[in-house]
Amino acid sequence: MTAVSSPSDANTKPLVQARNVHKSFDQLEVLKGIDLDIMPGEVVAVLGPSGSGKSTFLRCINHLEDIQQGYIEVDGEQIGYRVKNDRLEKLSQNGIARQRRKIGMVFQQFNLYPHMTVLQNIIEAPVGVHRESRKDAIENAKRLLERVGLSEKANAYPRQLSGGQQQRVAIARALAIKPKLMLFDEPTSALDPELVGEVLATMRDLAKQGLTMIVVTHEISFAREAADRVVFMDGGVIVEQGKPQDVIGNPQHPRTQAFLSRFL
Numbered sequence: 001m002t003a004v005s006s007p008s009d010a011n012t013k014p015l016v017q018a019r020n021v022h023k024s025f026d027q028l029e030v031l032k033g034i035d036l037d038i039m040p041g042e043v044v045a046v047l048g049p050s051g052s053g054k055s056t057f058l059r060c061i062n063h064l065e066d067i068q069q070g071y072i073e074v075d076g077e078q079i080g081y082r083v084k085n086d087r088l089e090k091l092s093q094n095g096i097a098r099q100r101r102k103i104g105m106v107f108q109q110f111n112l113y114p115h116m117t118v119l120q121n122i123i124e125a126p127v128g129v130h131r132e133s134r135k136d137a138i139e140n141a142k143r144l145l146e147r148v149g150l151s152e153k154a155n156a157y158p159r160q161l162s163g164g165q166q167q168r169v170a171i172a173r174a175l176a177i178k179p180k181l182m183l184f185d186e187p188t189s190a191l192d193p194e195l196v197g198e199v200l201a202t203m204r205d206l207a208k209q210g211l212t213m214i215v216v217t218h219e220i221s222f223a224r225e226a227a228d229r230v231v232f233m234d235g236g237v238i239v240e241q242g243k244p245q246d247v248i249g250n251p252q253h254p255r256t257q258a259f260l261s262r263f264l
């Protein structure tokens with residue numbers, strides 16, 4: 001992957017712009033006005049207690065959820081909606097699918113297709129959805145498998161892999177559509193402790209290579225070492241954000257302090 005501009009580059013536009021994002025499920029307001037800009041190449045770790053709205057926010061970014069107020073832009077395009085005759089109109093399924101090509105997502109549960117080999121899992125979206133040639137998709141998949149350290153597993157089935165290996169395949173699969181943005185929702189929390197390290201190492205590599213990443217995680221040491229910025233959410237708002245050494249090392253808000261004290 002080619003290096004992209006550093007987050008401090010003053011002339012670069014944010015890749016992600018969230019403004020006053022409100023999300024409710026019926027009467028329950030889960031996101032209460034989220035503002036967040038993310039620069040190309042930036043790695044943002046999102047921390048916060050259970051139920052604070054972290055997953056919901058990630059799901060709004062690739063429009064797995066609609067929002068009731070505010071907007072989210074990725075790569076200069078408003079996600080899920082377009083302006084027509086001065087009014088906001090929901091995008092068609094095609095329009096949403098086109099936007100999602102820019103965004104890769106890795107979940108807690110890896111959800112690989114059990115009846116497909118590792119290679120078939122990775123080329124499924126590029127060939128089946130994005131009409132890439134099979135040959136190009138296979139070449140790219142092999143490169144990605146090398147990148148996640150699983151070249152020798154191309155023809156294995158998911159059940160023949162450990163949880164950590166499956167999650168690394170899921171990362172390769174998400175990368176196969178060549179996304180500009182990667183969203184990770186607690187990618188290691190379903191893994192046995194001894195398998196967490198290999199997945200975090202893969203993510204550290206991606207971070208170093210300049211991929212823009214939003215990572216919801218409870219791995220405080222990963223956030224401290226690999227993130228450019230840490231965002232702490234609670235009760236559907238961003239309570240505090242900043243450099244990892246500040247937010248984790250010297251949290252200012254009592255809610256951040258209380259949350260982090262559990263990890264000491």
Ligand SMILES: Nc1ncnc2c1ncn2[C@@H]1O[C@H](COP(=O)(O)OP(=O)(O)OP(=O)(O)O)[C@@H](O)[C@H]1O
Nearest residue numbers: 025028030048049050051052053054055056057186
């Ligand atoms: N589809 C849904 N329908 C109704 N309520 C929902 C739905 N999805 C999430 N919620 C509620 O929204 C709130 C935020 O949930 P969310 O999953 O975003 O939290 P989270 O910060 O990711 O928590 P965790 O750390 O446990 O994963 C919770 O109160 C949850 O019950």
Ligand SMILES: [Mg+2]
Nearest residue numbers: 054055056185
């Ligand atoms: Mg969650």
